[in-house]
Amino acid sequence: MTTGSQPGLRERAAAALTAARARTAVLTDTVTDEDLTAQHSPLMSPLVWDLAHIGNQEELWLLRRVAGRDFMRPEINSLYDAFQHSRSERPNLPLLGPAEARRYAAEVRGRVFDLLEHTPLEGSALLDDGFAFGLIAQHEQQHDETMLITHQLRRGPAVLTAPDPDAPYDPPPAAEALVPGGPFTMGTSTEPWSLDNERPAHTRETAPFWIDAAPVTNGAYLAFIADGGYQDERWWAAAGWEQIRQHGIGAPLFWHREAGQWLRRRFGVTEPVPDTEPVVHVSWYEADAYARWAGRRLPTEAEWEKAARHDPASGRSTRYPWGDADPTPAHANLGQRHLRPARAGSYPAGASPLGVRQLIGDVWEWTASDFLPYPGFRAFPYREYSEVFFGPEHKVLRGGSFAVDPVACRGTFRNWDLPVRRQIFSGFRTARDV
Missing domain, CATH: 3.90.1580.10 (paralog of FGE (formylglycine-generating enzyme))
Structure with missing residues (x-):
């Protein structure tokens, strides 16, 4: 069943993506750049890795797989592949810095909103019911939960309220x-x-x-x-x-x-x-x-x-x-x-x-x-x-x-x-x- 014309489907997808990004901002903007790049536990990635990984997965599944576009930064794909590098290894990778990671994630999101506005939400398993957009909203929220775990493991004064x-x-x-x-x-x-x-x-x-x-x-x-x-x-x-x-x-x-x-x-x-x-x-x-x-x-x-x-x-x-x-x-x-x-x-x-x-x-x-x-x-x-x-x-x-x-x-x-x-x-x- 495809429901690309279902009333409110685009709005639902846009709202889910927006809510996820707002939460990501809370989790990454409340700490210093030093905290973003630090590894607070060997069980967890540095927060800045999660931030760029969110953008990279969004680019992969929506801009590349759905829209067929070339990667914006193909040289970073391996850095943010969760299966290529264990969490304990990630601080030693040449990761994007905080400002660059934010710019990259924001640029991907801007292109994704344009894609959401103009792409039929039907015709393939990825597009039916807006699945690919829901997948990415869920992925970002799952990483937000992971980043909240990192905040709990982080030592220092409270930054979240x-x-x-x-x-x-x-x-x-x-x-x-x-x-x-x-x-x-x-x-x-x-x-x-x-x-x-x-x-x-x-x-x-x-x-x-x-x-x-x-x-x-x-x-x-x-x-x-x-x-x-x-x-x-x-x-x-x-x-x-x-x-x-x-x-x-x-x-x-x-x-x-x-x-x-x-x-x-x-x-x-x-x-x-x-x-x-x-x-x-x-x-x-x-x-x-x-x-x-x-x-x-x-x-x-x-x-x-x-x-x-x-x-x-x-x-x-x-x-x-x-x-x-x-x-x-x-x-x-x-x-x-x-x-x-x-x-x-x-x-x-x-x-x-x-x-x-x-x-x-x-x-x-x-x-x-x-x-x-x-x-x-x-x-x-x-x-x-x-x-x-x-x-x-x-x-x-x-x-x-x-x-x-x-x-x-x-x-x-x-x-x-x-x-x-x-x-x-x-x-x-x-x-x-x-």
């Missing part, structure tokens, strides 16, 4: 929800800007299960710490136990204990760990260990999506837990409006029909599942987006976080990472069999 969440708060009536067994539709074949790993829609069967009505909180996680959870091998997968022993891990990343109190560092500010917020910056191994300690388990990816999308009354899968409407600030904590999760149990308007809350936004949620293709998967538009990462090395995260923009977050969206990763905005909820 945002109001604390003021979400409606009404504690869920029950601590967990029962999800009925049976088939449901997982994935999508109709979401126009969905990525290849979300496709195609297919039927999955689950047994009935219970799932937490809200993400696991800092307070609950503190009980695991206080009970010696990090010192008890019983709760840990073998590789996780080796990881925490080798690195001396005893709490979520950015936490430390001082004068009998647990504190955390958050974007340059040190503050007491808030008991009621979802725990964040935990690895898959930590989430799995907590779940075992609690006598529960992590939900599978299929269970998570069923809890997030299945409407028992109609039998259909919706785009989001609350239905098919795009998210608003009443539904979820998204888009870097805040620099922290809202209290667990917030956003009653965003609950699923079964009463499960905060499945979208606040914290990415680890699942028990490996990152694998769906039946009928087809790599598009390139293998390196998803296919090369399939396998048991990566675990699936779902639901997005406060750092994720709505354009890159939906009930079918799949994220993945290595189970050791803690710098990401990752939390979890638990489940149990009936």
